[in-house]
Structure formats: C-alpha cells, structure tokens
Amino acid sequence: MAFQSKQIFVNLPVKDLNKSVEFFTALGFEFNPQFTDENATCMIIGDGIYAMLLVESFFKTFTQKEIANTATTTEVILALSAESRDQVDEFVQKALDNGGKPYNDKIDHGFMYTWSFQDVDGHLWEIMHMDESAVHQG
Structure with missing residues (x-):
C-alpha cells in the first residue's frame, strides 16, 4: 500500500x-x-x-541548512486551487493590495489559468483554476 x-x-x-x-x-x-x-x-x-x-x-532550530534568501532564490512555489478564474484574480489582487508583490503575470493555458504573487517574506504563491471539462476534452 x-x-x-x-x-x-x-x-x-x-x-x-x-x-x-x-x-x-x-x-x-x-x-x-x-x-x-x-x-x-x-x-x-x-x-x-x-x-x-x-x-x-x-x-x-529544525534545520542545519541555511534559510533560502527569498530575494534571490526560490525554495518552493505553493500552488493553491481556486474555484474560478475570477476567484484567482480576486485573491491575487487582494494579496497585491495588502503588501504582496507581483511574481508572474497571468498565464492562460485554456484548461488552466494561473496568477502568482510573493508574500511579505518573498515566498511564492501561485493561485490556479483548472477547468476539468477542458482537460478531459484534450
């Protein structure tokens, strides 16, 4: 298992x-x-x-490695799903309006729509909506 x-x-x-x-x-x-x-x-x-x-x-205290400097390196991109394209836009805009910084421009793959931002510590967050019906259509 x-x-x-x-x-x-x-x-x-x-x-x-x-x-x-x-x-x-x-x-x-x-x-x-x-x-x-x-x-x-x-x-x-x-x-x-x-x-x-x-x-x-x-x-x-949890690691012997150096903490990544988020101004110059990326340790992870945290991707969260949204229920719609509008929710993607609303969430990222809210992040930008409250101190977040832009990261990537909006990306539209047809079946998947994403927009990204950096939080106040420079961690990367990607908000995405996937249209499952478009995925199944190929």
Whole structure:
C-alpha cells in the first residue's frame, strides 16, 4: 500500500510573524490558536492543509541548512486551487493590495489559468483554476 497522508504542514520561515499574520488575515486565512505563540502560528489553508509560519530564528532550530534568501532564490512555489478564474484574480489582487508583490503575470493555458504573487517574506504563491471539462476534452 502506498503512503498517503491526511494532512500537510508546510513550514515557512518569516521575518516578522505579526506582519505575516496581518497579511494572510487580510487574504481571509484563519489561524489555529493552539499552535500559535511568539515563535510560530498555524495558518489553516484547507481541510488538512496548513502552513506553519515560523520566525526565522525558530525555523533554524529544525534545520542545519541555511534559510533560502527569498530575494534571490526560490525554495518552493505553493500552488493553491481556486474555484474560478475570477476567484484567482480576486485573491491575487487582494494579496497585491495588502503588501504582496507581483511574481508572474497571468498565464492562460485554456484548461488552466494561473496568477502568482510573493508574500511579505518573498515566498511564492501561485493561485490556479483548472477547468476539468477542458482537460478531459484534450
């Protein structure tokens, strides 16, 4: 039997936890207070999907590697699905209006539509809508 996880916790280093919480709150995310203190918070993305936002000094206690400098490198692109193209546009625009920075322009592949932004710590987020009926048509 193949391994299947029921939850995913993406751990992201942040420079200013309060600023990150403020940014993601403006985008409509909520946080689990049971896993929140001055070092970290658990952002609820969806059912079983979480982002642990960890102050850099605390993040460093989990790894011996250097933290990626998001101004010059990419450690991961977090892709989230949206229910429509309009929702993609609304979400990314809200991110840009609340301190996020542009990353990629909108990309329309017909069956898939994406738009990306950088959060206040430079992490890359891609919001995408996939038209499943167009995928099945080939």
